[in-house]
Amino acid sequence: MSLRVGSPVAGRVVSLSAVPDPVFSQAMVGPGVAVEPSRGPSDVVSPVDGTIVTLHPHAFVVATGDGAAVLVHLGIDTVKRKGEGFTLHVVKGESVRAGQPVVTWDPAEVEAAGFAPICPVIALDASAEVLADLATDVDVKAGDALFTWSR
Numbered sequence: 001m002s003l004r005v006g007s008p009v010a011g012r013v014v015s016l017s018a019v020p021d022p023v024f025s026q027a028m029v030g031p032g033v034a035v036e037p038s039r040g041p042s043d044v045v046s047p048v049d050g051t052i053v054t055l056h057p058h059a060f061v062v063a064t065g066d067g068a069a070v071l072v073h074l075g076i077d078t079v080k081r082k083g084e085g086f087t088l089h090v091v092k093g094e095s096v097r098a099g100q101p102v103v104t105w106d107p108a109e110v111e112a113a114g115f116a117p118i119c120p121v122i123a124l125d126a127s128a129e130v131l132a133d134l135a136t137d138v139d140v141k142a143g144d145a146l147f148t149w150s151r
Helices: 107-112
Strands: 002-006 011-015 032-037 042-045 050-056 059-063 069-073 101-105 119-124 145-150
Touching: 032 145, 050 069, 101 107, 119 145
Parallel strands: none
Antiparallel strands: 002 145, 011 032, 032 119, 042 101, 050 059, 059 069, 069 119
């Protein structure tokens, strides 16, 4: 079975090595890609159908029914903003559909505050070998496929 993981934001897909944080750039938390988001206020959508198992203003994890968990991280070190500039639309434990808004934010505002707005999208507890069709160096809209995860 393969799981299609969609982009949570519109922007340009880059490799994880472009993320200015070694935890992501060295794939310590797992494989995936990152999206350099389009600037301006926008909704961040769920990359897959599932349940919100972790929820912070700057990051969330959606777990599918078969246990695949996808981390979406909005910017680097944005935890330091203590939720400022992020509006949550769901609660922990809520079921979501791929493409459903989870958070609203403004990457330009994050950038103006001195943080990199890049968005890593990570397959948790996965090895790089199980990801295929990784998008890189392409422009995406929210919901466009980023990669396929063989389960």
